[in-house]
Amino acid sequence: MESATLLSIFIGGLLLGITGYSLYTAFGPVSKELRDPFEEHED
Known part of the structure; x- marks a missing residue:
């Protein structure tokens, strides 16, 4: 094969x-372990 193909x-x-x-x-x-920083600061 040619290097460009590889x-x-x-x-x-x-x-x-x-x-x-x-x-x-x-x-x-x-x-499930990810947190949403925008959701934490909603009023």
């Missing part, structure tokens, strides 16, 4: 991995 596959995989991890953090079981 680089594009690597960057695409990295992008998908970061996106998947951020979605898991935002909506997965870990999200």
